[in-house]
Amino acid sequence: MKDKSIVNNDIIERNLKYINENHSEIYQAYREYGKLVHTQGGPLDDKTRWLIKIAISTVCEYPYALTTHLKKALKAGCTREEIEHVMLLVAPSAGFPKMMNGILALRQEVGEED
The missing domain is CATH 1.10.287 (Helix Hairpins)
Structure with missing residues (x-):
């Protein structure tokens, strides 16, 4: 399937x-x-802008946008740890399931999960 x-x-x-x-x-x-x-x-720097876009895409549950933003953030020099921290910050304000979906997308993007 x-x-x-x-x-x-x-x-x-x-x-x-x-x-x-x-x-x-x-x-x-x-x-x-x-x-x-x-x-x-x-005035925000490039990495900060991508991290914000990742947070927004995670909260809004836009998987296509999130995947695109993850790729661009990693290319712009954001670390996996920075991205994961942003996603963890989503949980208290927008919900644990949204954060979990974001973490899964990150893990898939970096090849940790199929």
Whole structure:
């Protein structure tokens, strides 16, 4: 049986491709807005911005966004320990199950869990 998260990622990728092909100006404007907010929105450094995005994606239970943010955070120099700490901080405010889902996504991303 195929992993449900992989199926969902495939669906999301196809839908994103559809939006890009059929509404490219809107999608490009959205992407540019995201880049501007990330890079010029304020004084936070790159690692801090990615850690915040990981926390938000974990709390909102957006697995596709969380996986994307995990990859980008690790590439930006965030350590596994920093990311796990951010996820632990989610539990008291947003709930233990959300934190657990985030930890699982992190463990899968770094190859600790299939």
